Amino acid sequence: MTLRVRSTTNPIQLALWHGTGPVTIYATYASLGVLAEAFEGAYGQKLDPVDLAVVDEAHRSSGSMGKAWADIHDQSVIPAQRRLYMTATPRIWQERLDREVAEGVRDPLPREMAASMDDEAVFGPVLYKLSLASAVSRGLLARYQIIVLELQDPLVTPERLMGEERRGEEVRGQRLGALQAALLHTMAQHDLQTCITFHHRTMEAQAYAEGLERVAAKLHADRPEIYPSGVWADWLCGEHAPQRRSEVLAGFGTTARRAVLSNCRVLGEGVDIRAVDSVALLDPKGAPHDIVQAIGRALRQTPGQNKLASLIVPVFLQPGEQPEDMFTSGSYRPLVKVLEGLRAHDEEAVELLAIPQEPQKDVAQPSQYIGPPPREGEDESRLLLRFAAPRDPVMVADWVSFNVIDTEKQDWARGWAALKRFTERVGHARVPYGHKEPPGPYPLGQWVAEQRRAYGAGQMTGQRARRLEQLGMVWSPADERFQENLEAAKAYYEQHFSLCAPRSASALDRPIGQWLSNLRRPGALEGHPEWETALREIDEHWNPAWPADWQRHYAALRELVRDEDQVDVLPGVTVNGMDVGRFAQKQRQHSVWQGLMDGQRELLEAIGITPPPEPETPPKPSRAASGAFERGIAALAQYKARTGSLAPSRGHEERIVVGGEEYVVKLGVFLSNSKSRRGKLTADKLQALAALGLEWA
Structure with missing residues (x-):
């Protein structure tokens, strides 16, 4: 029939005809460029903005905002x-965050780069939604059932279909041969008259259709009472010319015989054909939207027709596999994929499958309704799931819940099993990020990293955390290294009574001195308060405000005083190679005592070390001690006694008391000036500097 509607692909002609309307313009996505030029008016003829733009099959305009079909969203291109x-x-489009994003190396891509149908800024709010289950219950779409073809073929096994052989023409041919007989058997068993099969390879669609008539003839010869003498079979692909497509669709639409039309990427959407009572997804591939589009071919009915559509899904079982094995079997992965596709489109329809009914007391029927029964006066709209062998409905519900609805549980269980294999083989759970665990291989390193992230974010259940910890899970590699070094630190403390170890110190074959020195740096413990707590539990003064060398000598002296129960320790008495007697004697000196911090004095007083009382009338300082150089020497001697060092910073200031008066000596400047002017210093001044240990003097 010819429609009396003007058509053009010329933007000037379009604007001339309907520049100001009123008009309804029908256009394909491929013609958006014509509309854009007409709205722009680049040639002097301009089309006015429209009142309403209806975007059918709107999912075609989702995805990259840079593609041509996304122009429909641009008000400056298509004004409406x-x-x-x-x-x-x-x-729904979402970036798959890679490792660089997770580790903060780069930011995720801007959401505006993709047109996702949950983005109201692009597609607006949902005005109306009609679920699949609701459309079925209203009689707008046919009720449907999923028929699972459970095939056991000694030549076509899951191993061959999922292994390296799956790409070979021999396995593909054997698989198609098994599916030809299985489909004809299913159509006869369920009295199905028309079926569309979906394939992902043109040659498979062609081979399936061309061999179907021969298989039908063999089946009829063997069981004429069940199988008809012949079937109509043909195929289509996207490369067929329009005339060829019209001829095939006409034959499919008019034949009175049992008919099977095989197609490869032709009958997804936008092609009008006769109503069919079944579709068969014979290829294990297929995105969720492809699956839903395929199912839609069987769901069409005239209102009130009470049709039952069938979705046929083949499953190849292992030799000897039983119905009760479906929970642990990988053979049902094609069925899982179809149910996932359905759920992505309409959760309600599939989640009914996960509502368990009471198990049958007798043998469960091969076909059963899943979900709560309809109320009085309501039509039956439950999803019907048919297996070749009897199934307990409770088991089916649990299987659907585990494999389809709560797939995260299945994924987690798979990762846990891989980690268990790794720990049993290697002896620990420290999995490198790039490690992949056979068989598969499974990306175990990435999975372990994700578990650490979830644990750190508080998004992991206690049960999962305990299961992972039983395998030796380390939530933070840094924490693990800290704990290992902490054990070495404990061993060092037991021998040396302090964690102020020299940098060269080691314990349990670990460089504990350097490790502790690194932790004492400013900011080293930021974000890890628990680390500092653990170190303080071993040694309260592991990171003192005074020199670590002083604390190290003090700790050795403290332990000696406690063991000997006496404070008078003579010079020459050593502990762990340190002359604690000389150290104690030096701390009692008034000049040294005055230079100590309050915390140091408190520690010394706690073990009974105090300076002798000062004389009531201090001796009058000599003239030599009152000069600036003499004060510098006194300050340097005090600094050395307190810190054990002769290298104060340039800006360091030292407070000293001389003759009862307090002075502030810029010690760093004094040392720098003395060194730069040493050629002009007198012999006694150089001798005073050399006596303190300055080699350059």
């Missing part, structure tokens, strides 16, 4: 007062 988007398969 309102837009109405319609789709049966909404697509």
Whole structure:
């Protein structure tokens, strides 16, 4: 039939005809460029903005905002007062965050780069939603059932279909041969008259259709009472010419015989054909929207027709596999994929499968309704799931819940099992990020990193955390290294009574001195308060405000005083190679005592070390001690006694008391000036500097 509607792909002609309207313009996505030029008016003829733009099959405009079909969202290109988007398969787009994003190396891509159908800024709010289950219950779409073809073929096994052989033409041919007989058997068993099979390779669609008539003839010869003498079979692909497509669709639409039409990427959407009572997804591949589009071919019915559509899904079982094995079997992965596709489109329809019924007391029927029964006066709209062998409905519900609805549990269990294999083989759970655990291989390193992230964010259940810890899970590699070094630190403390170890110190074959020195640096413990707590539990003064060498000598002296129960320790008495007697004697000197910090004095007083009382009338300082150089020498001697060092910073200031008066000596400047002017210093001044240990003097 010819429609009396003008058509053009010329933007000037379009603007001439309907520049100001009123008009309804029908266009394909491929013609958006024509509309854009007409709205722009680049040739002097301009099309006015439209009142309403209806975007059918709107999922086609989702995805990259840079593609041509995304121009429909751009008001500057296609101006419209309102837009109405319609789709049966909404697509949600989200970037798969890689390792660089997770580790903060780069930011995730801006959301604006993709047109996702949950983005109201692009597609607006949801005005109306009709779920698949609701459409079925209203009689707008046919009720449907999923028929699972459970095939056991000694030549076509899951190992061959999922292994390296799956790409070989021999395995593909054997698989198609098994599916030809299985489909004809299913159509006869369920009295199905028309079926569309979906394939992902043109040659498979062709081979399936061309061999189907021969298989039908063999089946009829063997069981004429069940199988008809012949079937109509043909195929289509996207490369077929329009005339060829019209001829095949006409034959499919008019034949009275049992008919099977095989197609490869032709009958997804936008092609009008006769109503069919079944579709068969014979290829294990397929995105969720492809699955939903395929199912839609069977769901169409005239209102009130009470049709039951069938979705046929083949499953190849292991030799000897039983119905009760489905929980642990990987053979049902094609069925899982179909149910996932359905759930991505309409959660309600599939989640009914996960509502368990009471198990049958007798043998469970091969076909059963899943979900709560309809109320009085309501039509039956429950999803029907048919298996070739009897199934307990409770088991089916649990299987659907585990494999389809709560897939995260299955994924987690798979990762845990891989980690268990790793720990049993290697002896620990420290998995490198790039490690992949066979068989598969499974990306175990990435999975372990994700578990650490979830644990750190408080998003992991206690049960999962305990299960991982039983395998030796380390939530933070840094924490693990800290704990290992902490054990070495404990061993060092037991021998040396302090954690102020020299940098060269080691314990349990670990460089504990350097490790502790690194931790004492400013900011080293930022974000790890528990580390500092653990170190303080061993040694309260592991990071003192005074020199670590002083604390190290003090700790050795403290232990000696406690063991000997006496404070008078003579010079020459050593502990761990340190002359604690000389150290104690030096601390009692008034000049040294005055230079100590309050915390140091408190520690010394705690073990009974105090300076002798000062004389009531201090001796009058000599003239030599009152000069600036003499004060510098006194300050340097005090600094050395307190710190054990002759290298104060340039800006360091030392407070000293001389003759009862307090002075502030810029010790760093004094040393720098003395060194630069040493050629002009007198012999006695150089001798005074050399006596303190300055080699350059």
